Amino acid sequence: MTTGTAKPRRLGSSDLSVFPIGLGLMSLSGAYGKSDDAEAIRVIHHALDLGVTLLDSSDMYGWGHNETLLGKALAGSRRRQAILATKFGQVQQPGGANGVDGRPAHVKAACEASLKRLGVEVIDLYYQHRVDPSVAIEETVGAMADLVKAGKVRALGLSEARPETIRRAHAVHPIAAVQSEYSLLFRVDAEKTLETTRALGISFVAYSPLGRSLLTGAVRQAADIPEGDGRGRHPRFAAENLALNLAKVAAIEAVAVAKGCKPGQVALAWLLAQGNDIVPIPGTKRSERVDENLAALDVVLSADEVARLSAALPPGAAAGTRYPEAGMKGVYL
Secondary structure, X not given: OOHHHOOOEEOOOOOOXXXXXXXXXXXXXXXXXXXXXXXXXXXXXXXXHOOOOEEEOOOOOOOOHHHHHHHHHOXXXXXXXXXXXEEEOEEOOOOOOOEEOOXXXXXXXXXXXXXXXXXXXXXXEEEEOOOOOOOOHHHHHHHHHHHHHOOOEEEEEEEOOOHHHXXXXXXXXXXXXXXXXXXXXOOHHHHHHXXXXXXHOOEEEEEOOOHHHHHHOOOOOHHHOOOOEHHHHOHHHOHHHHHHHHHHHHHHHHHHHHHOOOHXXXXXXXXXXXXXXXXXXOEOOOHHHHHHHHHHHHOOOOHHHHHHHHHHOOOOOOOXXXXXXXXXXXXXX
Protein backbone atom coordinates (compact mmCIF):
# COMPACT_ATOMS: atom_id res chain seq x y z
CA MET A 1 0.00 0.00 0.00
CA THR A 2 1.64 3.21 -1.20
CA THR A 3 -0.08 5.71 1.10
CA GLY A 4 3.11 7.70 1.49
CA THR A 5 2.97 8.84 -2.14
CA ALA A 6 -0.69 9.86 -2.12
CA LYS A 7 -1.12 13.50 -3.12
CA PRO A 8 -3.17 15.57 -0.63
CA ARG A 9 -6.44 17.10 -1.78
CA ARG A 10 -7.21 20.70 -0.85
CA LEU A 11 -10.60 21.53 0.62
CA GLY A 12 -12.03 24.34 -1.47
CA SER A 13 -10.21 27.64 -1.16
CA SER A 14 -9.34 26.96 2.50
CA ASP A 15 -5.85 26.29 3.80
CA LEU A 16 -6.85 22.71 4.65
CA SER A 17 -5.32 19.85 2.66
CA VAL A 18 -6.23 16.25 3.42
CA PHE A 19 -5.20 12.71 2.56
CA PRO A 20 -7.33 11.53 -0.42
CA ILE A 21 -9.34 9.09 1.72
CA GLY A 22 -10.71 10.12 5.10
CA LEU A 23 -12.33 8.18 7.94
CA GLY A 24 -16.00 8.45 8.80
CA LEU A 25 -16.60 7.86 12.50
CA MET A 26 -20.37 7.33 12.74
CA SER A 27 -20.04 3.54 13.08
CA LEU A 28 -18.01 4.02 16.27
CA SER A 29 -21.10 5.22 18.13
CA GLY A 30 -23.66 2.49 17.63
CA ALA A 31 -25.05 3.26 14.17
CA TYR A 32 -24.14 -0.21 12.91
CA GLY A 33 -24.43 -2.19 16.11
CA LYS A 34 -22.25 -2.17 19.21
CA SER A 35 -18.78 -0.65 19.16
CA ASP A 36 -15.95 -0.92 21.67
CA ASP A 37 -14.42 2.44 22.62
CA ALA A 38 -10.91 1.11 23.19
CA GLU A 39 -10.92 -0.63 19.82
CA ALA A 40 -12.42 2.48 18.20
CA ILE A 41 -9.49 4.57 19.43
CA ARG A 42 -7.09 1.96 18.07
CA VAL A 43 -8.80 2.21 14.67
CA ILE A 44 -8.46 6.01 14.67
CA HIS A 45 -4.80 5.79 15.66
CA HIS A 46 -4.16 3.16 13.01
CA ALA A 47 -5.69 5.37 10.33
CA LEU A 48 -3.60 8.34 11.45
CA ASP A 49 -0.45 6.22 11.44
CA LEU A 50 -1.14 5.30 7.82
CA GLY A 51 -1.46 8.95 6.81
CA VAL A 52 -5.21 9.53 7.00
CA THR A 53 -5.90 13.08 8.12
CA LEU A 54 -9.62 13.87 7.69
CA LEU A 55 -11.63 12.49 10.62
CA ASP A 56 -15.36 13.03 10.29
CA SER A 57 -17.57 13.26 13.39
CA SER A 58 -20.84 14.92 14.44
CA ASP A 59 -22.53 15.99 17.64
CA MET A 60 -25.39 13.70 16.56
CA TYR A 61 -23.33 10.49 16.45
CA GLY A 62 -24.18 8.93 19.77
CA TRP A 63 -25.42 12.39 20.81
CA GLY A 64 -22.01 13.54 22.00
CA HIS A 65 -20.37 10.15 22.45
CA ASN A 66 -18.52 10.28 19.13
CA GLU A 67 -16.96 13.67 19.77
CA THR A 68 -15.92 12.65 23.28
CA LEU A 69 -14.37 9.48 21.87
CA LEU A 70 -12.55 11.44 19.17
CA GLY A 71 -11.27 13.89 21.77
CA LYS A 72 -9.71 11.02 23.70
CA ALA A 73 -8.16 9.61 20.52
CA LEU A 74 -6.61 12.97 19.62
CA ALA A 75 -5.25 13.80 23.07
CA GLY A 76 -1.67 15.06 23.12
CA SER A 77 0.41 15.06 19.95
CA ARG A 78 -2.22 13.14 17.96
CA ARG A 79 -4.18 16.35 17.44
CA ARG A 80 -1.49 17.63 15.08
CA GLN A 81 -1.99 14.63 12.79
CA ALA A 82 -5.66 15.27 12.14
CA ILE A 83 -7.96 17.55 10.20
CA LEU A 84 -10.89 17.44 12.58
CA ALA A 85 -14.36 17.75 11.07
CA THR A 86 -17.61 17.74 12.99
CA LYS A 87 -21.18 18.85 12.47
CA PHE A 88 -24.10 20.53 14.21
CA GLY A 89 -27.77 21.00 13.46
CA GLN A 90 -29.61 17.79 14.24
CA VAL A 91 -31.44 17.73 17.56
CA GLN A 92 -33.14 14.96 19.47
CA GLN A 93 -36.92 14.75 19.50
CA PRO A 94 -37.97 11.99 21.92
CA GLY A 95 -40.31 9.53 20.27
CA GLY A 96 -39.85 10.93 16.78
CA ALA A 97 -37.44 11.67 13.98
CA ASN A 98 -34.54 14.04 14.63
CA GLY A 99 -35.30 17.73 14.52
CA VAL A 100 -33.14 20.39 12.89
CA ASP A 101 -31.99 23.71 14.37
CA GLY A 102 -30.12 26.23 12.26
CA ARG A 103 -30.76 29.30 14.41
CA PRO A 104 -27.67 31.43 15.06
CA ALA A 105 -27.94 30.93 18.83
CA HIS A 106 -27.94 27.16 18.37
CA VAL A 107 -25.00 27.29 15.96
CA LYS A 108 -22.84 29.02 18.56
CA ALA A 109 -24.02 26.94 21.52
CA ALA A 110 -23.48 23.71 19.57
CA CYS A 111 -19.95 24.76 18.64
CA GLU A 112 -19.05 25.50 22.27
CA ALA A 113 -20.40 22.11 23.32
CA SER A 114 -18.46 20.32 20.57
CA LEU A 115 -15.21 22.11 21.44
CA LYS A 116 -15.63 21.02 25.06
CA ARG A 117 -16.35 17.38 24.20
CA LEU A 118 -13.49 17.26 21.71
CA GLY A 119 -11.11 18.93 24.12
CA VAL A 120 -9.76 21.27 21.43
CA GLU A 121 -9.57 25.02 20.90
CA VAL A 122 -10.48 25.00 17.22
CA ILE A 123 -12.49 22.80 14.84
CA ASP A 124 -10.85 22.50 11.43
CA LEU A 125 -14.00 21.94 9.36
CA TYR A 126 -17.44 22.71 10.78
CA TYR A 127 -20.51 21.51 8.89
CA GLN A 128 -24.19 22.25 9.14
CA HIS A 129 -25.31 18.62 9.29
CA ARG A 130 -28.80 19.17 7.90
CA VAL A 131 -30.27 22.34 6.45
CA ASP A 132 -33.02 23.92 8.56
CA PRO A 133 -35.80 24.94 6.15
CA SER A 134 -37.27 27.28 8.76
CA VAL A 135 -34.10 29.42 9.01
CA ALA A 136 -32.59 31.32 6.11
CA ILE A 137 -29.28 29.73 5.17
CA GLU A 138 -27.75 33.21 5.23
CA GLU A 139 -28.51 33.48 8.95
CA THR A 140 -27.05 30.07 9.77
CA VAL A 141 -23.89 30.58 7.73
CA GLY A 142 -23.55 34.10 9.09
CA ALA A 143 -23.34 32.62 12.59
CA MET A 144 -20.86 30.01 11.36
CA ALA A 145 -18.77 32.80 9.85
CA ASP A 146 -18.71 34.47 13.26
CA LEU A 147 -17.11 31.31 14.63
CA VAL A 148 -14.36 31.61 12.02
CA LYS A 149 -13.77 35.23 12.99
CA ALA A 150 -13.59 34.19 16.65
CA GLY A 151 -10.91 31.60 15.85
CA LYS A 152 -13.06 28.67 16.92
CA VAL A 153 -13.48 27.22 13.43
CA ARG A 154 -11.07 27.21 10.47
CA ALA A 155 -13.36 26.37 7.55
CA LEU A 156 -17.07 25.86 6.87
CA GLY A 157 -19.03 23.06 5.28
CA LEU A 158 -22.57 22.01 4.47
CA SER A 159 -24.06 18.52 4.45
CA GLU A 160 -26.93 17.42 2.21
CA ALA A 161 -27.50 20.91 0.80
CA ARG A 162 -29.00 21.39 -2.66
CA PRO A 163 -27.32 23.60 -5.30
CA GLU A 164 -29.37 26.74 -4.63
CA THR A 165 -28.66 26.50 -0.90
CA ILE A 166 -24.95 26.06 -1.53
CA ARG A 167 -24.81 29.16 -3.74
CA ARG A 168 -26.60 31.30 -1.16
CA ALA A 169 -24.36 30.04 1.64
CA HIS A 170 -21.17 30.55 -0.36
CA ALA A 171 -22.17 34.17 -0.99
CA VAL A 172 -22.10 34.78 2.77
CA HIS A 173 -18.82 33.00 3.52
CA PRO A 174 -16.63 30.65 1.46
CA ILE A 175 -17.74 27.05 1.82
CA ALA A 176 -14.77 24.69 1.80
CA ALA A 177 -16.63 21.40 1.44
CA VAL A 178 -20.08 20.00 0.81
CA GLN A 179 -20.76 16.52 2.14
CA SER A 180 -23.32 14.20 0.64
CA GLU A 181 -23.84 10.54 -0.01
CA TYR A 182 -22.02 9.53 -3.18
CA SER A 183 -21.06 6.15 -4.56
CA LEU A 184 -21.36 4.15 -7.75
CA LEU A 185 -24.78 3.04 -6.60
CA PHE A 186 -26.14 6.40 -5.36
CA ARG A 187 -25.32 9.22 -7.72
CA VAL A 188 -28.30 11.43 -8.63
CA ASP A 189 -28.23 14.09 -5.90
CA ALA A 190 -24.43 14.02 -5.68
CA GLU A 191 -23.85 14.60 -9.36
CA LYS A 192 -26.32 17.48 -9.44
CA THR A 193 -24.52 18.96 -6.45
CA LEU A 194 -21.10 18.48 -8.05
CA GLU A 195 -22.02 20.79 -10.91
CA THR A 196 -22.42 23.61 -8.40
CA THR A 197 -19.50 22.80 -6.10
CA ARG A 198 -17.15 22.68 -9.09
CA ALA A 199 -18.43 25.99 -10.42
CA LEU A 200 -17.73 27.56 -7.02
CA GLY A 201 -14.43 25.81 -6.26
CA ILE A 202 -15.85 23.79 -3.35
CA SER A 203 -14.65 20.28 -2.50
CA PHE A 204 -17.01 17.33 -2.26
CA VAL A 205 -16.75 14.93 0.69
CA ALA A 206 -18.45 11.64 -0.17
CA TYR A 207 -20.00 9.79 2.73
CA SER A 208 -21.20 6.18 2.47
CA PRO A 209 -18.88 5.73 -0.55
CA LEU A 210 -19.31 1.96 -0.22
CA GLY A 211 -23.10 2.14 -0.07
CA ARG A 212 -23.08 1.16 3.62
CA SER A 213 -21.24 -2.05 2.60
CA LEU A 214 -23.45 -2.90 -0.39
CA LEU A 215 -20.56 -2.29 -2.75
CA THR A 216 -18.21 -4.58 -0.82
CA GLY A 217 -20.38 -7.66 -1.20
CA ALA A 218 -20.39 -8.16 2.57
CA VAL A 219 -24.19 -8.30 2.73
CA ARG A 220 -25.77 -10.92 0.47
CA GLN A 221 -29.07 -11.29 2.33
CA ALA A 222 -31.01 -9.50 5.06
CA ALA A 223 -29.87 -12.12 7.58
CA ASP A 224 -26.28 -10.88 7.16
CA ILE A 225 -27.18 -7.64 8.93
CA PRO A 226 -26.54 -7.93 12.70
CA GLU A 227 -29.29 -7.16 15.21
CA GLY A 228 -29.27 -3.48 16.17
CA ASP A 229 -27.53 -2.47 12.93
CA GLY A 230 -29.13 0.59 11.33
CA ARG A 231 -28.92 -0.96 7.87
CA GLY A 232 -31.83 -3.15 8.86
CA ARG A 233 -34.07 -0.09 8.53
CA HIS A 234 -32.69 1.12 5.19
CA PRO A 235 -34.91 0.60 2.15
CA ARG A 236 -31.97 -0.43 -0.05
CA PHE A 237 -31.40 -3.47 2.19
CA ALA A 238 -35.06 -4.52 2.23
CA ALA A 239 -35.61 -7.97 0.75
CA GLU A 240 -37.33 -6.66 -2.38
CA ASN A 241 -34.48 -4.22 -3.09
CA LEU A 242 -31.37 -6.02 -1.92
CA ALA A 243 -31.31 -8.59 -4.73
CA LEU A 244 -31.77 -5.86 -7.35
CA ASN A 245 -28.92 -3.82 -5.89
CA LEU A 246 -26.59 -6.81 -5.65
CA ALA A 247 -27.24 -7.57 -9.31
CA LYS A 248 -25.89 -4.11 -10.14
CA VAL A 249 -22.88 -4.66 -7.89
CA ALA A 250 -21.92 -7.68 -9.99
CA ALA A 251 -20.29 -5.29 -12.50
CA ILE A 252 -17.97 -4.00 -9.75
CA GLU A 253 -17.17 -7.52 -8.62
CA ALA A 254 -16.21 -8.51 -12.18
CA VAL A 255 -13.69 -5.64 -12.38
CA ALA A 256 -12.33 -6.59 -8.97
CA VAL A 257 -11.74 -10.18 -10.06
CA ALA A 258 -9.94 -8.99 -13.19
CA LYS A 259 -7.69 -6.71 -11.17
CA GLY A 260 -7.12 -9.06 -8.25
CA CYS A 261 -8.55 -6.67 -5.67
CA LYS A 262 -11.66 -6.21 -3.54
CA PRO A 263 -14.98 -4.86 -4.90
CA GLY A 264 -14.94 -2.05 -2.34
CA GLN A 265 -11.52 -0.97 -3.56
CA VAL A 266 -12.87 -0.70 -7.11
CA ALA A 267 -15.79 1.38 -5.85
CA LEU A 268 -13.44 3.75 -4.02
CA ALA A 269 -11.07 3.92 -6.99
CA TRP A 270 -14.01 4.92 -9.20
CA LEU A 271 -14.88 7.75 -6.82
CA LEU A 272 -11.29 8.96 -6.60
CA ALA A 273 -11.14 8.97 -10.40
CA GLN A 274 -14.07 11.37 -10.62
CA GLY A 275 -11.80 14.29 -9.70
CA ASN A 276 -9.26 15.63 -7.22
CA ASP A 277 -12.02 17.66 -5.58
CA ILE A 278 -13.60 14.49 -4.15
CA VAL A 279 -12.63 12.98 -0.79
CA PRO A 280 -14.44 9.77 0.21
CA ILE A 281 -14.80 9.03 3.92
CA PRO A 282 -15.56 5.31 4.35
CA GLY A 283 -16.30 4.32 7.92
CA THR A 284 -15.38 1.16 9.77
CA LYS A 285 -14.93 -0.33 13.23
CA ARG A 286 -11.96 -2.48 12.21
CA SER A 287 -8.33 -1.64 11.48
CA GLU A 288 -8.09 -4.25 8.74
CA ARG A 289 -10.90 -2.47 6.90
CA VAL A 290 -8.90 0.75 7.08
CA ASP A 291 -6.04 -1.11 5.38
CA GLU A 292 -8.39 -2.50 2.76
CA ASN A 293 -9.94 0.89 2.00
CA LEU A 294 -6.62 2.71 1.71
CA ALA A 295 -5.35 0.04 -0.67
CA ALA A 296 -7.87 1.47 -3.15
CA LEU A 297 -5.21 4.12 -3.81
CA ASP A 298 -3.21 1.40 -5.56
CA VAL A 299 -6.10 0.42 -7.84
CA VAL A 300 -5.73 2.22 -11.15
CA LEU A 301 -8.79 2.30 -13.38
CA SER A 302 -8.43 3.18 -17.04
CA ALA A 303 -10.76 5.77 -18.55
CA ASP A 304 -12.56 2.90 -20.30
CA GLU A 305 -13.01 0.99 -17.04
CA VAL A 306 -14.37 4.09 -15.31
CA ALA A 307 -16.81 4.63 -18.18
CA ARG A 308 -17.94 1.00 -18.20
CA LEU A 309 -18.58 1.06 -14.45
CA SER A 310 -20.52 4.32 -14.79
CA ALA A 311 -22.64 2.80 -17.53
CA ALA A 312 -23.25 -0.43 -15.61
CA LEU A 313 -24.48 1.52 -12.57
CA PRO A 314 -26.04 4.66 -14.04
CA PRO A 315 -27.59 7.43 -11.93
CA GLY A 316 -30.87 6.23 -10.49
CA ALA A 317 -29.95 2.55 -10.77
CA ALA A 318 -30.33 1.81 -7.05
CA ALA A 319 -33.47 0.18 -5.75
CA GLY A 320 -34.80 1.91 -2.65
CA THR A 321 -34.35 5.42 -1.31
CA ARG A 322 -31.22 6.63 0.49
CA TYR A 323 -33.00 6.75 3.86
CA PRO A 324 -36.33 5.65 5.30
CA GLU A 325 -39.18 8.07 4.57
CA ALA A 326 -38.62 10.27 7.63
CA GLY A 327 -34.91 10.65 6.89
CA MET A 328 -35.53 11.57 3.24
CA LYS A 329 -37.32 14.72 4.38
CA GLY A 330 -34.03 16.14 5.70
CA VAL A 331 -31.70 15.55 2.76
CA TYR A 332 -30.92 17.66 -0.31
CA LEU A 333 -32.54 20.85 1.01
